[in-house]
Amino acid sequence: MKTKVLILGAGGAIARHVISALQKNSDIVLTLFARNAEQLHVESSAKIIEGDVLNKEDIGTAVKGQDIVYANLSGPVDQMARSIVATMNTHGVRRLIFVTALGIYNEVTGEFGEWNNRMIGAELVRYRKAADVIENSDLDYTIVRPSWLTNKDETDYETTQKGEAFRGTEVARKAVGTYIAAIILHPGKDVKASVGVNKPGIYGDKPAFY
Structure with missing residues (x-):
């Protein structure tokens, strides 16, 4: 069975790495949601929706029928979290x-x-308010x-859980995308974390x- 994945903020740099990691996977059906669809340059059969996360009709159309929602947004993220x-x-x-x-978390x-x-x-x-809504x-x-993001072409990362001290000062966007793609491919990973x-x-x- 194919997994339907909605990417909110699909024009962002991390999201682009996630899309690149997933778009050739025949078991994944991508829907890409962005405020400006012209920003999306995707070589796949992904469905593209232009809209606003805070618009009830836009977000409802996008979310309906999906299996996984991945949100990588900026702006009033607390309001966006409530909407999502x-x-x-x-x-x-x-x-x-x-x-x-x-x-x-002051971690x-x-x-x-x-x-x-x-x-x-x-x-x-x-961001804390958004996390509270979700949790x-x-x-x-x-x-x-x-951590603080770089554009380095590398995929090395390590993770810490809530309650543990956060030490690392940087990470590549591509590495974060690799981690997120791994969750999408294995959705039982890091649930409620x-x-x-x-x-x-x-x-x-x-x-x-x-």
Whole structure:
């Protein structure tokens, strides 16, 4: 049986890596949702929907009939999380993968944690609210918390679970995409979990590119 996967925010850099990893898999049927469909350059038979996650009709049309929803969004992500959870409940779709950010639980310790809060502390409030909405739902969710992102052509990553200290200062977008694709292919992985993703062995007070 084929697995129907909806990608919200399909024009984003991480999402593009996920699409690349999945688009030639004959067992996966992709639906790509973006505010601007012209941003999508996909060499596959994926269905493309242009719309707004906060528009009830748009998101309802996209979610209906899917098996897995993967959301990689920016902006008012807390409102978006509420919209997605409500729509998935309405249509009986259970599996959600939702990307947030490192630091939403104050899990980044030491000088790196202080630096991270200075850099993105204001944004973390929205991401934490989004995570709270998802964690308080009945969905089979995985919240993904990537470290600071690079465009390196590498797929190495390690993970930490909620409640564990987050150490790694960076990770490649391609590596995060590899992790997310692995969840989509094995949807029993990291269910009802909030997972930090970083490059192994790269630790310090801030990312090397700052």
